[in-house]
Amino acid sequence: MxxxxxxxxxxxxxxxxxxxxxxxxxxxxxxxxxxxxxxxxxxxxxxxxxxxxxxxxxxxxxxxxxxxxxxxxxxxxxxxxMGRAFQLTNLFPNLSVLENVRLAVQARAGGGGDLLSLWSRRRDWIEIAERVLESVNLANARHTPAAALSHGDKRKLDVAIMMALExxxxxxxxxxxxxxxxxxxxxxxxxxxxxxxxxxxxxxxxxxxxxxxxxxxxxxxxxxxxxxxxxxxxxxxxxxxxxxxxxxxxxxxxxxxxxxxxxxxxxx
CATH class of the missing domain: 3.40.50.300 (P-loop containing nucleotide triphosphate hydrolases)
Known part of the structure; x- marks a missing residue:
């Protein structure tokens, strides 16, 4: 083995x-x-x-x-x-579903500086985040604030964030x-x-x-x-x-x- x-x-x-x-x-x-x-x-x-x-x-x-x-x-x-999805979700509640996953993609890519600035220029990060959201059936909620999700969708978003870290x-x-x-x-x-x-x-x-x-x-x-x-x-x-x-x-x-x-x- x-x-x-x-x-x-x-x-x-x-x-x-x-x-x-x-x-x-x-x-x-x-x-x-x-x-x-x-x-x-x-x-x-x-x-x-x-x-x-x-x-x-x-x-x-x-x-x-x-x-x-x-x-x-x-x-x-x-x-x-090492990736971890928790019993209790660890999300940015006031950010959208897409932004939560995009931040994880950016962190994985080593994007430094202000994580909330100029990110719209990085279409590659956004496209990766959208593919991850598709995989967990959250694409239609991409612009929804994380705090507004149901409990089940918050769990799915937590998994999506973990997956975005590859x-x-x-x-x-x-x-x-x-x-x-x-x-x-x-x-x-x-x-x-x-x-x-x-x-x-x-x-x-x-x-x-x-x-x-x-x-x-x-x-x-x-x-x-x-x-x-x-x-x-x-x-x-x-x-x-x-x-x-x-x-x-x-x-x-x-x-x-x-x-x-x-x-x-x-x-x-």
Whole structure:
């Protein structure tokens, strides 16, 4: 197997005497989508925050493309190719949808100076931003202020901003949270398309097991900050200890039982 694109080694963070993430070691490779699951309070989002630099580790290391980035902040990790979409969107609420994405395109291109001046001259940035908006079905809202979007459209815009940065590591933290049934397939189709490219390393925190089943090549299970299971989806989901203790499902539940009819309709 190729060298991992993203790796954590004994990654740990303590708040007082509590280890929210406790010695987690895992390696993630290009062309794979890994779902990180577990009960509330298991440490999933905290683990994401450690990998992307929003939190500083108490111990352990994060390696990106074989380089130790443990001491780097989120902006430096983003410049090295790590992209993150959050549970709570991080948008410029008073700027239009197009301007939000265009700023990300400009940042990726290294456009310095006043990001809000003379940008209309850079038609290339605008054209890239418009293509990204097309991919998430937000082209018709390009001139709408971000603050005026529905919750689901704000989530889509957050993903669009991440895509505009052209990362090779994509981290989705509950991308369908708060979305209506009609909105969910757009995000799932987008993640499917990104996965189909076969070149990106994709990590997904998700509570909905039908989504996990549809997307994941691998499942990592956290509980009380520790990694307790790691493997192919059918094997992990079928494990009685995972079903009962970590996913809150009865042990008799089968993999087939996890399929959501709505998801099946969305993906054939």
């Amino acid at each position: 190729s060298h991992p694109v993203l790796e954590t080694r004994e990654l740990t963070i303590r708040f007082g005497g509590h280890a929210a993430v406790d010695g987690v070691s895992a390696a993630f490779h290009a062309g794979t989508l890994t779902a990180i699951v577990g009960p509330n309070g298991a440490g999933k989002t905290t683990y994401f925050n450690l990998m992307s630099g929003q939190l500083a580790a108490t111990a352990g290391r994060v390696l990106l493309d074989g380089v130790d980035v443990t001491g780097l902040g989120p902006a430096a990790r983003a410049r090295r190719g 990362p090779h590591v994509l981290m989705f933290d509950e991308p369908t949270a708060g979305m209506s049934v009609d909105e969910v397939p757009v995000i799932l189709d987008l993640i499917h398309a990104l996965k189909a490219e076969g070149t990106r390393t994709i990590l997904l925190v998700e509570h909905k097991m039908d989504v996990v089943r549809s997307l994941a090549d691998r499942i990592v299970v956290l509980h009380n900050g520790r990694l307790v299971a790691d493997g192919e989806p059918a094997e992990v989901i079928a494990s009685p200890i995972v079903q009962e203790a970590y996913l809150g499902m009865p042990a008799r539940t089968t993999v087939q039982d996890l399929a959501s009819p709505a998801l099946e309709r969305a993906h054939g």
